[in-house]
Amino acid sequence: MMKVPRTRRELLTPKGRARLGGVNGGGGGVRLPFGTPISFPGDSIIANGFSLTTNRAWETVRGWHVWANALANSPFRLMGKSNAGVGGNTSAQLLARYDTDVIAFNPGAAHIHIGINDLLAATASATTLANITAMIAKNRAIGAFTFVNKMLPYGSTALPMNGPQIALWEATNNGIAAMAADDVVVLDFEPVIGNMDAAHTMKDGYSGDSPQLHPNQTAAYLMAKVVRDAYLAHSIPGENLFTTNNDPANFAANGFLTGTTGTVSGATGQVATGWTGAGAAAGGATVAYSKVARSDGFGEWQQIAVSGTYTGTGKIARISRAIPVTGLLSTGDVVQIGCEIQVDATQTAVSSFRAGFTQGADSVYAFAGNNTDPVQEAWSGVIMSVPFAITATPTTVSVELGILLKDTATTDACAASVRFGRYQIEKLASLN
Secondary structure (H helix, E strand, O other): OOOOOOOEOOOOOOOOOEEOOOOOOEOOOEEEOOOEEEEEEEOHHHHOOEEEEOOEEEEEOOOHHHHHHHHOOOOEEEEEEEEEEOOOOOHHHHHHHHHHHOHHHOOOEEEEEOOHHHHHOOOOHHHHHHHHHHHHHHHHHOOOEEEEEOOOOOOOOOOOOOHHHHHHHHHHHHHHHOOOEOOEEEEOOHHHHEOOOOOOOEOOOOEOOOOOOOEOHHHHHHHHHHHHHHHHHOEOOOOOOEOOOOOOOEOOOOOOOOOOOOEEEOOEEOOOOOOEEEOHHHOOOEEEEEEEEOOOOOOEEEEEEEEOEEEEOOOEEEEEEEEEOOOOOOOOOEEEEEEEEEEOOOOEOEEEEEEEEEEOOEEEEEEEOOOOOOOOOOEEEEEEOOOEEOOOOOOEEEEEEEEEEOOEEEEEEOEEEEEEEEEEEEEEOOOO
16 A cells, blocks of 8 residues: 555554444445555446546546545545446456456456446346346455445336336346355445336436436535445445645645735635736636635635626636746656635535646546536545656646636636645656
8 A cells, every 4th residue: 555654643543454334335334454455347437537648637517526535535545547437347358357447457356337228238137136246256366345236217108118128127137235244345326316206217307418327526425425425334434634734745835724925816805825816817707816714724615706798719817827947857757636626505606616636638637527526525635646657857837726617608606615625746656
């Protein structure tokens, strides 16, 4: 497991697994060490949570797994190859690449989501279940814990599954439910995003597809709350972020966002020392910055609020700064970003809240993406990016924390308030 800098809060956690009281849905009370590396094998419902290229390492707000780890304060460590989702995959196709895409990276946990493409191909449930069972056996062989999802509700009241598909959906999900064991947790999302009807349809407004298949941001968030509870029940608490400001291992100067002497342009309020808060890129929205005290000794919260109306595409309210890194980062070095986040309820026209950095053609973002379904609950957590190998030696990196508004060709109302804390850019030993 990745070495944790001594300047972070050190918790006395045992090596290996600990035990706790029984948890419904399997798991047998196992608790995994904080920072256990995790893989997400599956189909497009996994792959949609990542946007990964040579120059890009983004997590996106359509990913239930992205939300779940954040809401649980990121107890599982993302690897460069955590995304083992491939759009269109059947269980047979996933099993065929499982050794290469999952086992080869030696995860301590794997969270499997597969099955809908089997259903669409009318694959016998016995075949799908045998393939998933084989994946779990491969996890056991390397000592990895398994989370496995039942298939999501599919279709709508207007376009439901047909009779044979309903029977296949039920047989497959009943078989997955029976896989629960001491080292296997089974998760069911029908109660939170389904209509709970005889056809097992998804609630309207929870997908952009017709019929409804892929969860949107709202559905991903509701799924994530179910997963969050399972992750918290099966992991030991720990600390991802640095516990002192300007730690030598943190490339983000004043990551604790202290002080009030930052620059404000096209907006009002106060911004952390060394940072710039701008409003000109927000498409006409009113942008206000403020500092909020915290009592845990980890600096201050930087609050960003938007209101009023705006128009356009790619509109964002953000604080940013340029950080010199000459001699500190070179081509091929692996970096990961992270920060704390608190979001207030009732958001209007919000696409995502994001933390990131860019240098040259490279960009790394946690909670990126452009989605039109803002979550209407207050939430908080720790967001961490996928590790990324930079492609060219930089002299500076540009970092930002902000609110991205949805694209619009009209003039729309907007409203949101978010607080960021303890931003960091850390160099890791490897992608995995």
